[in-house]
Amino acid sequence: MNAPLAPAVAACAGPAIAFDGVRLDLGGKCIIDGLSLTIAPGEFACVVGPSGCGKTTLLRLVTGLLSPTLGQVRRFGAPVDGPSRDVAIVFQDYGRALLPWRTASGNVALALEAMNTPRGERVERVAGLLDKVGLTGHGDKYPAQLSGGMQQRVQIARCLAQGPRVLLMDEPFGALDALTRQALQDEIAKLISESGATALFVTHDLDEAIYLGDRVFALQGNPGRLAEVIDVDLQRPRDQLRTREHPEFLRLRHVLFDHVQKTH
Amino acid sequence: MSNWPLRAGSVLVTLSILLLWQAVTASGLVAPVFLPSPSSTFANLWRGLIRGDLLGLTLSTMERMIYGWMLASLGGILLGALIGLSPRARYWLTPTLELLRPLPASTLLPVGIALFGLHPSMLLGIIAFGAVWPVLLPTIHGFSAIDPRLREVARNLGIGPFSFAIKFGLPNALPDVIAGMRLSLTACLIITVVGEMITAQQGLGATIMMAARSFRSTDLYAGIILLGVVGAINNALLGIIERALTPWRTAHA
Numbered sequence: 001m002n003a004p005l006a007p008a009v010a011a012c013a014g015p016a017i018a019f020d021g022v023r024l025d026l027g028g029k030c031i032i033d034g035l036s037l038t039i040a041p042g043e044f045a046c047v048v049g050p051s052g053c054g055k056t057t058l059l060r061l062v063t064g065l066l067s068p069t070l071g072q073v074r075r076f077g078a079p080v081d082g083p084s085r086d087v088a089i090v091f092q093d094y095g096r097a098l099l100p101w102r103t104a105s106g107n108v109a110l111a112l113e114a115m116n117t118p119r120g121e122r123v124e125r126v127a128g129l130l131d132k133v134g135l136t137g138h139g140d141k142y143p144a145q146l147s148g149g150m151q152q153r154v155q156i157a158r159c160l161a162q163g164p165r166v167l168l169m170d171e172p173f174g175a176l177d178a179l180t181r182q183a184l185q186d187e188i189a190k191l192i193s194e195s196g197a198t199a200l201f202v203t204h205d206l207d208e209a210i211y212l213g214d215r216v217f218a219l220q221g222n223p224g225r226l227a228e229v230i231d232v233d234l235q236r237p238r239d240q241l242r243t244r245e246h247p248e249f250l251r252l253r254h255v256l257f258d259h260v261q262k263t264h
Numbered sequence: 265m266s267n268w269p270l271r272a273g274s275v276l277v278t279l280s281i282l283l284l285w286q287a288v289t290a291s292g293l294v295a296p297v298f299l300p301s302p303s304s305t306f307a308n309l310w311r312g313l314i315r316g317d318l319l320g321l322t323l324s325t326m327e328r329m330i331y332g333w334m335l336a337s338l339g340g341i342l343l344g345a346l347i348g349l350s351p352r353a354r355y356w357l358t359p360t361l362e363l364l365r366p367l368p369a370s371t372l373l374p375v376g377i378a379l380f381g382l383h384p385s386m387l388l389g390i391i392a393f394g395a396v397w398p399v400l401l402p403t404i405h406g407f408s409a410i411d412p413r414l415r416e417v418a419r420n421l422g423i424g425p426f427s428f429a430i431k432f433g434l435p436n437a438l439p440d441v442i443a444g445m446r447l448s449l450t451a452c453l454i455i456t457v458v459g460e461m462i463t464a465q466q467g468l469g470a471t472i473m474m475a476a477r478s479f480r481s482t483d484l485y486a487g488i489i490l491l492g493v494v495g496a497i498n499n500a501l502l503g504i505i506e507r508a509l510t511p512w513r514t515a516h517a
């Protein structure tokens with residue numbers, strides 16, 4: 001199956017995601033203030049920042065689960081007015097984001113059911129998606145029977161099943177061991193570039209942000225706002241050893257670390 | 265998994281109790297009119313089943329119990345799902361339910377008799393009322409206590425309220441609901457028997473009552489043993505159903 005995962009994005013010029021002077025108050029407290037940024041279609045954008053600075057909140061603004069108090073959030077030019085299946089989100093806590101009573105296949109099929117994919121197509125689509133995330137042969141297992149890395153793969157497959165134009169990820173690999181994390185980093189980079197989707201990837205790991213991103217947005221907290229944007233000019237596909245030893249990688253790492261030291 | 269020592273132990277305990285029973289009756293400590301020997305009780309039980317009247321009585325009691333149980337389960341699951349999914353229904357219905365819940369079903373029997381007479385469906389209604397609580401309360405909890413993360417997943421996928429109830433609420437509630445249905449079946453058996461005793465409708469309850477009043481102690485004990493067996497079979501069957509309906513809970517890596 002070689003169908004593209006995302007519809008062609010060329011139809012719509014302009015940014016995939018745009019924040020325009022966004023302010024958000026929650027419970028009488030200003031959580032995000034004066035945030036403006038744009039992310040181009042097909043771009044892999046990473047967001048870093050101290051915990052509590054508003055990274056998760058930023059993703060919720062993109063999904064439309066939250067609406068800005070002031071300013072505007074737009075997706076492909078249109079103001080966000082609620083969740084859309086074009087936008088998929090991978091949560092960090094895969095253990096809570098999967099339905100424990102459904103097998104890996106059943107969890108992936110949930111997205112297809114939600115989109116009213118004809119029953120006859122589902123089995124094949126699900127199998128193709130599980131192959132894509134390296135879970136061939138594990139479709140009949142329940143989440144409790146899968147390792148953390150495999151559970152996160154199931155969640156990624158469910159998001160890909162939506163055929164999203166935008167893939168949001170909230171510290172998706174934060175709870176995984178180092179080797180699994182590296183493997184998934186490479187897989188997600190490949191999946192995103194194949195699908196042509198726009199990625200917004202939140203992490204607290206600066207190295208991960210540079211390794212994956214085309215650009216890294218550094219936020220600072222109280223209230224959450226943009227502190228720094230760095231362009232990552234590193235060749236793709238990236239490589240766990242060579243990219244991380246590249247002088248430019250080390251330079252960017254330096255810049256970002258210095259910056260985080262200052263704003264912390 | 266070798267649990268045969270446990271099984272052997274349980275058989276031993278059961279046999280010891282029967283032996284003790286036999287010893288007490290043989291020693292003449294208790295008059296047979298109050299406590300017949302196990303051998304004469306089982307002989308009587310066997311005769312009753314073969315002759316047919318005891319079997320028929322057991323079946324009519326079980327029929328009543330099962331209809332009451334199905335009514336209680338269906339009502340409990342539907343009402344519980346509604347209350348669990350809709351905060352508004354919860355606000356509106358909780359006070360009434362809290363008032364009704366502590367009422368023992370047996371006190372409602374006289375009310376039911378006064379209002380509807382000795383109609384069989386009146387007794388069914390009372391059985392269902394008394395047995396609905398063990399299903400209703402866990403159902404409410406199962407439908408309302410869905411992980412917020414899963415709610416978010418459903419919202420992001422644009423899953424509608426009906427699909428959400430079926431695909432998220434029901435399976436989330438199912439283990440608790442089945443446990444509740446088990447308790448409910450036991451409650452049904454109790455209320456059915458008490459109801460039969462009070463309303464003298466054909467069944468084991470009335471038979472046991474009549475046997476006790478006329479000092480036919482072997483009939484009395486035969487009836488009680490039958491009730492025990494019915495209860496044990498119920499529980500075993502539901503255990504099997506539970507494992508079949510919630511495979512994810514017994515799946516291991």
Ligand SMILES: Nc1ncnc2c1ncn2[C@@H]1O[C@H](COP(=O)(O)OP(=O)(O)O)[C@@H](O)[C@H]1O
Pocket residue numbers: 026027029031049050051052053054055056057058
């Ligand atoms: N619903 C809410 N009501 C009030 N405050 C909230 C709410 N959600 C998040 N916050 C606050 O907003 C801030 C940013 O939260 P969050 O976006 O989760 O941070 P991060 O993901 O960067 O760790 C935190 O201080 C948090 O306490």
Ligand SMILES: [Mg+2]
Pocket residue numbers: 055056057170
């Ligand atoms: Mg967060």
